[in-house]
Amino acid sequence: MIKLTERHLEKLAIITELPLEKVTEFDTMGLFDSARAVELLIKYDWKLLKRQQKKYTAHQRIMAIANEYNITEHRVKQAIYTKRVMGYFCKKCGMPITKVEHSRNRGLCEKCTIESIKIQ
Ligand SMILES: [Zn+2]
Numbered sequence: 001m002i003k004l005t006e007r008h009l010e011k012l013a014i015i016t017e018l019p020l021e022k023v024t025e026f027d028t029m030g031l032f033d034s035a036r037a038v039e040l041l042i043k044y045d046w047k048l049l050k051r052q053q054k055k056y057t058a059h060q061r062i063m064a065i066a067n068e069y070n071i072t073e074h075r076v077k078q079a080i081y082t083k084r085v086m087g088y089f090c091k092k093c094g095m096p097i098t099k100v101e102h103s104r105n106r107g108l109c110e111k112c113t114i115e116s117i118k119i120q
Contacts, residue, residue, distance in 0.1 A: 002038055002069055015040050035094040036087060038069055042079040074111075 004012070004027055012032075013020040026032055042065055049061045056064075066076045075095060088102040089095065090109035097109045105113040 002034055002071075004032070004034075004037065008037075008041055011041055011044055012037060015044050033089075033094075035089055035096055038071070039079045039096050042069070042076055046076075046080050 009023050009027055010020060012018075012027075013023045016023065018026075045065050045068065046061070049056070049064070052061070062073055062076050062080070066073050069076075078096065082096070082098050088097045088099055090097050090112055091107040092112040093109060095109045095111075097105075101109060108116065
């Protein structure tokens with residue numbers, strides 16, 4: 001779980017169109033699903049960084065976001081490139097997953113599914 005900073009909360013206020021005081025209050029109350037909040041932040045940052053696509057490669061921009069939230073490159077890509085209509089999250093680690101992954105892996109993400117394979 002990521003501790004959201006002041007700046008992250010400011011961005012969430014913009015994304016959700018809620019006043020910053022409300023967002024901060026919700027965060028303090030623990031109402032934010034952290035995985036979903038981070039996914040929204042990644043999408044937002046990615047959109048902002050698009051303006052710098054002549055200056056930096058896609059990989060550089062993805063890694064900058066990964067560093068910002070201290071998460072893996074894979075998770076950034078998943079947030080950017082996965083179009084989700086409904087929210088599905090891995091029941092073990094809480095990472096956002098696609099509908100296909102959700103039904104194929106019985107509610108687990110790719111990584112947790114692999115970890116759950118027992119080699120005799
Ligand atoms: Zn998982």
